[in-house]
Amino acid sequence: MKLGRLNHIGVATPSIADSIAHFRNTMGATAITEPFDLPEQGVKVCFVDTPTDSGMNGTQVELIEPLSDASPIAGFLAKNPLGGQHHICFEVEDIEEARQWFEGQGKRILGPTRIGAHGTPIFFLHPKDMMGQLTEIMEVPKDGH
Numbered sequence: 001m002k003l004g005r006l007n008h009i010g011v012a013t014p015s016i017a018d019s020i021a022h023f024r025n026t027m028g029a030t031a032i033t034e035p036f037d038l039p040e041q042g043v044k045v046c047f048v049d050t051p052t053d054s055g056m057n058g059t060q061v062e063l064i065e066p067l068s069d070a071s072p073i074a075g076f077l078a079k080n081p082l083g084g085q086h087h088i089c090f091e092v093e094d095i096e097e098a099r100q101w102f103e104g105q106g107k108r109i110l111g112p113t114r115i116g117a118h119g120t121p122i123f124f125l126h127p128k129d130m131m132g133q134l135t136e137i138m139e140v141p142k143d144g145h
Helices: 016-025 074-079 095-104
Strands: 006-012 036-038 043-051 057-066 084-092 109-115 121-125 135-139
Touching: 016 043, 016 057, 084 095, 095 109, 095 121, 095 135
Parallel strands: 006 057, 084 135
Antiparallel strands: 006 084, 036 043, 043 057, 109 121, 121 135
């Protein structure tokens, strides 16, 4: 397995609407997706695209807001009421190969492989095994993003 591109940085927020306004007004972002619910993960999500010199999309910022107090990020926001960086996500070509790679190193995987906000398979690695950072691994098609 080899490390892929940094796909996105997940930022937990108590209000996607307020965060979108921040990225538009303070950061000058122009490419922001419409927020959508991911009830199976207990969150509302949208993506802020960062440009590159080539005009292609760079790394994204994934804004995530809890849908309820039962959301997996509700506890994070209880400790960080203003929100903040929640996770980082790296791309891989083969999610099962990546899962075996990390399991072979004794890294703890949090839950089963499932479909993420991009519509592709993902899993998360425990922060205690990843230098204190919750890490998402996301499969991308071999032909690109």
